[in-house]
Amino acid sequence: MAIIKNVRVFNGEVFTPVTAVEFEDGIITNMYEKCDSPDALDGNGCILAPGFVDTHIHGSFGKDVLTPGGTDFLADNLPKVGTTSYCPTNATDTLENINHFLGEVSEAKKRDHGTRVLGAHIEGPFFGLDNRGSHAIPLLKDPTMDNYKKMTGHYEDAIVRFSVAPEKEGAMELIPYLVKKGIVVSAAHTDSTAPIMEEAIAKGVTISTHTFNGFYAFHHRNECSIGVVLTDDRITCEFIPDLQHINKYAARLIMKAKGFEKTFLCSDSLEPGQMPDGDYQLAGSKVVVKDHIARLAEDGRLAGSTISILDGVRNLVFKVGIPLDKALRMGTENAANSINRLDIGRIKIGCKADFILLDDDLDLRMTVIRGKTEYTA
Secondary structure, eight states: OEEEESOEEBOSSSBOSOOEEEEETTEEEEEESOOOOTTSEEOTTOEEEEOEEEEEEOEETTEETTSTTHHHHHHHHGGGGTEEEEEEEEOSOOHHHHHHHHHHHHHHTTOSSSSEEOOEEEEOSSOOSTTOTTSOGGGOOOOOHHHHHHHHTTOGGGEEEEEEOTTSTTHHHHHHHHHHTTOEEEEOSOOOBHHHHHHHHHHTEEEETTTTTTSOOOOTTSOBHHHHHHHOTTOEEEEOTTSSSSOHHHHHHHHHHHOGGGEEEOOOBOTTTTSOSEEEEETTEEEEEETTEEEETTTOOBOOBSOOHHHHHHHIIIIIOOOHHHHHHHHTHHHHHHTTOOSSSSOOTTSBOOEEEEOTTOOEEEEEETTEEEEEO
């Protein structure tokens, strides 16, 4: 049994009167408004928040999850930025390479240290051409059941979240199949019209992947899919808070349209996340990072980001003017809710003892995962 005391507890939704949290065997067992135990760890008045949940991240610290050992490497390093649970996310690649990636994720889910590996987020290759973003054209495919089975092989159970363009051949058959399997389905990199998106939502799509990015631009006379995801209450909108993929006004629009309950953050970080400017790669494509902005070398397209969820929370609080509790919620409880994980992303009795300590400048002081300290500043 252990206790952290003298903290300001954010429970995943709001700041609470609680000043101490008790946990045992990796589970929260009690919470106190006052605690004088001399054996408790003193939080020195810091914010105690749930650890961040990143359900969309390709790499960081110089490694991509598609490279051998990438999933374990990120799990070892993400405690440094306060991410306590994550979904390793592939970029579009060959079906064989993605299958190998799923095999690594399947093994990594068994880890008992480092950042929790929740399961894979498949992002590609089942995407539209116009809104493909940085996904490689020669590797794009239709989401037919045959292609899906070739990609997943024996590792279907490793998948938590699946991003797909609903207009692609086979998508409307695959979506309900995935939902029946318990896999959360996102609309992504899509050239679809509003009616197609509405049909996909009726079949089980519940998330829009990095909202605005990978969709046709909104126009008041065109019935485009971005209008559907922003206004349909069945959709939770994910966005990248780097203020490069979308500006602060677009970010505010998402939050205004959906409310803070139906919005969550992702990093969409690549191999150069938390690294200096320079040349990197994404699924075999060269990526150039300048001023911490990642672009494809061949045509200058924005690739993913170089931020962490914590960086994004700081952006929202200090640059966009979002209240701290709302920004934290979108990186913790809401992100967990998006993939139906009610045991993480919150500080409540019976939930996982995954915490971060933040000072008033939102600098990370400590990361605790499974009740064990995984990082201290």
